[in-house]
Amino acid sequence: MKKNLLFLMLLCVPFILLAQQDAWVYLKDKQDVANSVANPTTILTQKAIDRKNRHHIVIDARDVPVNETYISQLKGATGITVMAKSKWFNAVHVRGSEIDINNLLISFSFIDHIEFADKSLNASKKVKQKQQSKFTETLTTFNYGSAGNQIQMIKGDQLHLANYTGTGMTIAVLDGGFKNVNTMLAFQRLRDAGNILGDYDFVNRDDDIYTNATGNHGTWVLSTMAGYLQDQYVGIAPDASYYLFTTEDGPNENPVEESYWVEAAERADSLGVDVINSSLGYTTYDNPNYSYTTADMDGNTAFITKGANIAFEKGMLVVNSAGNSGNDSWQIVGAPADSPNVLTVGAVNASGDYVSTSSVGSAIQPSQKPDVVAQGQASAIITENDVISTSSGTSFSSPIMAGGIVCLWQALPDKTNAEIMQLVRESASQYNTPDYLLGYGIPDLQLALSSALSVDENFRDNSINVFPNPVKDVVYFKLASNEDFVDVNIFNMLGKHLSHAFITPTNNQMDVSSLSSGIYLIKLESVNTSKTIKVIKH
Template sequence: MKKLLLLSIVLLQYMSFAQEEHAWVYLSDKENVASSIANPISILTQSAIDRKSAHNIPIDERDVPVNENYITQIKNQTGITVMAKSKWFNAVYVIGLELDIIALEALDFVEYIDFADKSLNADSRVAMFSNKFEIEETLVDFTYGSSQNQIEMIGVDHLHFSDYTGEGIIIAVLDSGFPNVNTMAAFQHLRDNGDLLGGYDFVDRNENVYEFTANEHGTRVLSNMAGFIQDEFVGTAPDASYYLFRTEDTFSEMPVEESYWVEAAERADSLGVHIINSSLGYRVFDNANYNYTPSDMNGNTTFITKGANIANEKGILVVNSAGNSGASSWQTVGAPADASGVFSIGAVDFEGNYAPFSSQGTAIQPTQKPDVVARGAAAAVVNSSNEIINNNGTSFSSPIMAGGIASLWQALPNASHEDIKLYVRMSASQFNTPDFFLGYGIPNLELAREIGLSLSEEQFVRFKVFPNPVTDILNIQIPTSTEATNLKIYNVLGKLVLEKTITKSEIRLDVSSMASGVYMMSFTSDKGSKTFKLIKS
């Protein structure tokens, strides 16, 4: 009996090691780091260098590619398949038997291994399919011109009227594939203008992103930004330029898709992309051992969330759907929308009311989630057959907002990505009373433009604030002492950090306790309001 029991234990251990596992393998160093940074054109395009320079984004070691010799050595190890790589994390994503993956630790350039099944990691070592898209066709008779409501709701029509249609802004769309985009009439305008810049399929490792991959989700998402059918449908940024990246494998749900996403974000950064739209989210996988929990949606746990934060640090404005779990037991905004650096978009209906499926923010997330909302209930989209239909999902409120932001950024070319996010938040319907359902609310992008223009003024008419940048004491001079003026100071995440009522014509304000960084000051009185940027040294 003891022998049989021992044999059973051995067989169970063997079976556990014989199961194919997924893991990230982090590497110790890179080659030619100093010379690559000194000669950035060797690792980045000129567009990427120019974008970083314009917004003071440093070029650093994370921009240097992974050592290909290390990757080759890993590929040559027994039983190992390399699926993806990340220069930002200096890591590769591998699939193999647990013992074969553990054996990689013997390579002197392997720093550490992080299994997707966290119970297998060194510090603890002694399936369920998720539909990320949840597209629901809604039968709606149009009583107005298809996309009119979703465009007017966020004030993009005013930007278009002023000829701000996304021209000069480059958007990378990370999704599941883009069937027929290269032939559809809805994207003829995009192709004729040379604004379809190319793409890559990170799942199948080829450049054909236009094949049908069991899902046309990416085509519908793209239509909300770039689609144009004369007198019938207009996207929110019809004149922006687009890269199309397939990172989602619709045939399975595995953590490797997080690595595909980060690879695509790295490619976008090297190409000088301004905005990423990602209508994707990750919570649970085919292998339940890899599943996340709502508590993991804390803005700093998942691989994709950490990658999205790096993209933000690199100066890319990452726009991501909040998720469609509002009516489920999960409920919480998913990854990478939980990242503090990601602009997360929830959904409302045509009247601006909260859409019950839209995922909600929680107190565990480091910043307000969602950030803002746009129409996602019965949103107008164009399918791969060039038909205008209606779909539900934050998958569509996200690109509606991303395209609107592209048009706004064209109008404010000197603004940084953080500036743009703040202007959009400040323009939203419940900026002063955000909640976990609508975030800061429904933005008015024309108002965001006005806020941005007013912030570009270094001095008000008859109104002075100095020194700026400020270290300790801020001097404020207002034109009259007979009227109370309300001062509010917000950080770049839109959080109120100081409020004061000013009743004198001159005051000295002690700001020494404020952290270094960029803030927005808003002055309001019965005679009007003014907002501008304050830099705390």
């Protein structure tokens, strides 16, 4: 009897969870409100307008219809039926299970809140909203632990605060073996997200890149970009996707490794990769007859360098270590880092000072080398045994920079590889006085983003201009001659509304001194214009 009762109870649990509920989904905004209100015949009949005018009833945002795009997306949600809509409340009545309705909060950023018809469910709804908010903050505000200095040095943390963590971007890591990446706790987050998109060992012609007994260099390199140990270590591009390619034959130095590299780059191109990180360089070989001379490091002689040039032509951005020959007889940047189409990364210590082992530039090379530098002495890594440690060399300054670049490119998806490279160079600490040790210096990725936004978004049209950008305390608005007012709303990058102002030609400024440093969205709406601008707050 007890077994039967237990069976019935178990049957009732999914029924209760899947029972159909009614709820109102309240939306955050409407489409083109200012223009609709200014041209009421687009939303109301003339008779309705006449009646409102006759009774001195103001036509306002409540008269504007619900955004049909939002409704279409809600109709496509799993388990949801749209039953009705209200423009006055800017809400949609839906029917579905409690779980499916609450999942709408996670799936759609345009939802403000949800109210269930069964009021006893609304308490649980608020908890779910709060939990989602906390989860989102966790993705963008990290405790970097040991990796903090190397990320903050190039302002990668500022991009993370703006929710640019590499999402949607793809990196191909061309390196030695990736021992234990498939089992390490440090890459559990990466694996769970499905962000290891593929792998291949071009040396052994198989996909066993994880068990090579000597192949741990790729593991260490990958950790600087994608490693994650809660409150202990965060890589600089934790939400990017990765292809892992073994092209380096550890025990041997032979030109065939250049061919493996080019073959991997070709595959990366076919897979739609954005950035290649290569912590590899080729100069001399076991057979001296195969070796290059320093004169060959001219940006177009080595096979691998010519391959890197084609990779650039195909639209990928190759980030490569400068090499570690600064103290030996070779001394200069090797291939493929000698290419003018490769972003070559040298090494500095934790204080930003040149590390003497970092390979230097030369007049032989057709462009400034190295291009930039990042921390390459005592860089924080995670070993193949899940141990946080340090290691030195441009092998680590390169992926740190590559990871920062994919976050920047995520923020500026319309930029070309050449434009991204130039933004990074121009943001660097000694752009106007480069040298052969540090190149253009240490990049400031927040400044690179700010520079791009101020050109591309702030002044793309002349209807409403916002300045300065970046802003410190007060932001000013310049209205075109045909504008009498603009409605201004400021949101953070998570969509939370923070401030509102009504701007006119004579009252044209807004105090933002209370905002924390970061990137914000300023939404501008007037009779003639509706647009959103990203602004950096220092």
